[in-house]
Amino acid sequence: MLRYEGPIYRPPSEAESLLVQATMGCPHNKCTFCMVYKEGPHFKIRPTVDICEDMDWAAQEYGPFVTTVFFPAGNSIAMKTEDLSRICRYAHRVFPNLQRITIYGSAQYIESKGLAEMRQLAEAGLARIHVGLESGDNEVLNAVCKGASRQQQIEAGQIVMAAGIELSLYVLLGIGGRERSHAHALATASALNAIQPTFIRLRTLLPKKHTPLLDDIRAGRFQLLGPHEVLRETRKIVEALEVQSELASDHYTNYINVHGVLPEDQSQILTEIDNALQWDESSFRPVYIGNQ
Numbered sequence: 001m002l003r004y005e006g007p008i009y010r011p012p013s014e015a016e017s018l019l020v021q022a023t024m025g026c027p028h029n030k031c032t033f034c035m036v037y038k039e040g041p042h043f044k045i046r047p048t049v050d051i052c053e054d055m056d057w058a059a060q061e062y063g064p065f066v067t068t069v070f071f072p073a074g075n076s077i078a079m080k081t082e083d084l085s086r087i088c089r090y091a092h093r094v095f096p097n098l099q100r101i102t103i104y105g106s107a108q109y110i111e112s113k114g115l116a117e118m119r120q121l122a123e124a125g126l127a128r129i130h131v132g133l134e135s136g137d138n139e140v141l142n143a144v145c146k147g148a149s150r151q152q153q154i155e156a157g158q159i160v161m162a163a164g165i166e167l168s169l170y171v172l173l174g175i176g177g178r179e180r181s182h183a184h185a186l187a188t189a190s191a192l193n194a195i196q197p198t199f200i201r202l203r204t205l206l207p208k209k210h211t212p213l214l215d216d217i218r219a220g221r222f223q224l225l226g227p228h229e230v231l232r233e234t235r236k237i238v239e240a241l242e243v244q245s246e247l248a249s250d251h252y253t254n255y256i257n258v259h260g261v262l263p264e265d266q267s268q269i270l271t272e273i274d275n276a277l278q279w280d281e282s283s284f285r286p287v288y289i290g291n292q
């Protein structure tokens with residue numbers, strides 16, 4: 001059977017994928033809003049022989065039915081390029097109908113690999129990377145201890161796209177709080193314009209238990225946005241985008257679900273946001289604070 005240690009966490013778009021654990025935890029593990037690995041396990045890279053053994057087992061059980069593989073956990077991009085390439089090639093060997101291999105990866109690890117190594121990974125069959133941009137604003141990135149500056153985020157995004165790997169970038173609405181909401185919106189849009197990612201995925205900050213950000217909110221150091229403020233922030237971002245990307249808000253944290261291909265659907269998405277701004281705030285999902 002497939003072995004797995006720690007919380008299972010994967011993008012919603014990988015719901016149908018075979019999950020084969022390549023790493024445990026997150027080598028960064030410092031983002032103030034993230035609860036996923038705060039209670040462990042510590043970051044560890046599994047031996048490639050174990051990862052391949054798990055794929056052998058899965059190939060016997062599900063072989064031809066596997067079309068997409070996701071290699072958790074939080075930052076499998078931190079594996080040595082040679083090892084990550086090896087398991088990508090192995091996956092393509094044992095699953096005859098495999099169409100896509102995906103991982104999570106933060107900007108700082110992508111940037112340290114550089115374009116040549118990212119191209120090697122693309123040649124080995126790595127097809128998509130999910131990266132937490134969160135914000136294009138340096139102050140916000142510093143405040144949340146993201147571990148990558150705006151410039152690193154832009155360079156890493158451009159490297160992924162130049163390597164021919166699909167890039168799914170996450171934007172965290174509300175992460176600047178009231179104080180930085182405007183700056184966060186404009187800087188995020190301009191970073192996305194510089195990167196031109198394949199996908200832009202919106203998430204809304206929902207403070208979680210066991211996170212430093214929740215402590216800041218409770219101490220009054222961070223002001224959480226309400227539904228209308230989040231929608232106005234979203235509107236600013238969407239309005240300032242000059243990208244050819246798919247925009248999705250495929251997550252329960254969002255107050256509304258907007259989806260489309262930009263630039264074609266940009267004005268329709270802005271209209272949907274304007275319509276939602278007419279609704280009473282009580283009609284949106286409750287603003288949970290630290291009870292999850």
Ligand code: SF4
Nearest residue numbers: 026029030031034074
């Ligand atoms: S890099 Fe990702 S998994 Fe790691 S702490 Fe930050 S948000 Fe969480």
